[in-house]
Amino acid sequence: MTATVPPKAPTFLGLPTAPRGVGHLRGEQSFPDAARGALRDGQLRANLGHATSTIRGKRARVVAELPDWEQLREAGRALKAATMARLDDHLEELERQVTARGGVVHWARDANEANEIVTRLVLATGATEVVKVKSMATQEIALNEALEAAGLDVFETDLAELIVQLGEDKPSHILVPAIHKNRAEIREIFARTIPGVDPALTDDPRQLAMAARAHLRERFLRARVAISGANFGVAETGTLTVVESEGNGRMCLTLPETLITVMGIEKVVPTWRDLEVFLQLLPRSSTGERMNPYTSAWAGVTPGDGPQEFHLVLLDNGRTAVLADEVGREALHCIRCSACLNVCPVYERTGGHSYGSVYPGPIGAILSPQLTGVEDNASLPYASSLCGACFEVCPVAIDIPSILVHLRAEHVEAQQKPTAEAIAFRGLATAMSHPRLWHLAQRASRLGRLIARGRATLPNVLPPPLSGWTRSRDLPTPPTSTFVEQWTREHGGTQ
């Protein structure tokens, strides 16, 4: 007789995060190192300062017009929270509705699967090139690179995305990927890269737009396959929507025979009616407009009208892992408006490339580390002074500062070996938890008086980490006694 050994339960390794080696969620440098270079680029600082202050002003004006803005924000927040609570149900409903209307739904666990699905679908059409609508999801998974590796030509059609692609650059902003370039730099890129461009091209915005239009129109007309993202996917009706300014998206969504949409699973909304809230919140927060010029909505295929083949690729790539964190999951509420980037004093000075991910700025600092796992983007949660300007403008009231602080703790708590910083903070915490030890620590700080040698400030060159402060700022010499000491001396131990 042998006792039956119960099968060992499989060890739960946590939900998968976005895989390494594919996509654009991880930078090559830490944020402080990347920022150091960006801060020295005067042209970049000027371009960003000008662009962000202009768009900040526009947003503030149009938001101030709505007396019920705060209620709208709260409605947006509540809708997102309720949707996330039953995300699986809403996604399955979306799949049913899209399928019922003649579309095909694909589920992609991560960037590799999504790239593989889209590449296979494009190759199956026999097309050799695709036109693209501006999309963050496809930037996130580096779809262009995957398609090019399969021998396909990929044309970005959003003006700013085209500038980035022609300049062999990287996007630096969610809404305005080329925000780091001014019009003189754009003229240079167009003159160098657009075949047959008028050599007399100037940096007049209209001339630049016309040059891009001539270049793109030809591609719209011959394209057989288009790839888009989606701002919202309505579960109830199977409707996908793209919100844009230029009309290039509308061309891509209507002219080709095949349309492939890659949508992050968090973009689903339960009902058509929910768009009422988001289509008010998004343009005002994003471009500072009351309404965006083009809103395209489609469900499946319509015989004889528009693309006759429609595929929806639902992308996870770490999103389920984000959803599992009850503090961090609010990051999935983001509607990609960029208002937080435009008000962020850090983003305004360092630019988007310093964040290393396609999602820069405050939202990127909470989204990228969660999608990849905090350790792969450990410097990003610290890339904020916690000033709170992002939370104030967020149209769905994501408490970005609190999530940043939460992710800092996740990082600290994930460390296997104690760092010098951790030892110092633990020691200080012990002192600050016991008045007697705290008073000793305060007295020890007076050793600073020895190195100050009678001066009002400490020397400019202190050892790390204090050097980070003293390189650019004076530090006062500690006084001879603390306030509590003085008070107790003069008043006795009052209580």
Added chain:
Amino acid sequence: MKVALFATCLVDTLNPSVAMATASLLQRLGHEVVVPPGQACCGQMHVNTGYRREAVGIVANHVRAFAGAEAVVSPSGSCVASIHHQQADVARRAGEHQLAADAEALAGRTWELSQFLVDVLGVTDVGAYYPHRVTYHPTCHSLRLLKVGDRPYQLLRAVRGLELVELPAAEQCCGFGGTFAVKNADTSTAMLTDKMANVLATHAEVCTAGDASCLMHIGGGLSRLKAGTRTVHLAEILASTEEAVTPQQSTSPAVTRPTTPTVPA
């Protein structure tokens, strides 16, 4: 009213004059001031750097030190915001539910100085005299977490002799951000440079604010540049009176030492 003064770890250790001024001001307004000797820190620096577990003991010490206080006042928007928005959460997350409840109750009796003066005491003219050109920097946490609004401006406008000049781009962060100033020293300095440019453009003698930490940052930068503008805490300006002005006084705060606790008659 009997007011317990929470100096904050930074003011207690590096800027005792700010706490002295706060005590002096509250006494002048007829309130009894007590300074619980067991006080240390609110825990904010630990929480914001990722050491929220370690912060539990700090929160417990704070709650112990101020147990029984009728009203707690502190000359810091940032520390009061941490008391209001972080302490109970930190305790709750660690499973310390009694501590969380106590911290929440204490937060309900804790005020930032300008809010205490305007909302609780109902005064905007505190009888101060400060004959200098002053600009005010609204610190991020007092502005966005505590929403002190125009209370500091109301208080400053009532100060005799004080010329208040508007700070351009006032609501932009100075770049301090606690350990951000060290971990991201270059970005922090870039933010500080722009803040200092705006402060200096006002030609104010003094830049004031409700947080000694942000002032240490702005003041540390101005001092390094050998600029003529000084940073002086709002409490020090409000504590200044005609009697306290000395022939030597330039832009340094004129604060009388509180002597014996005055109890309202």
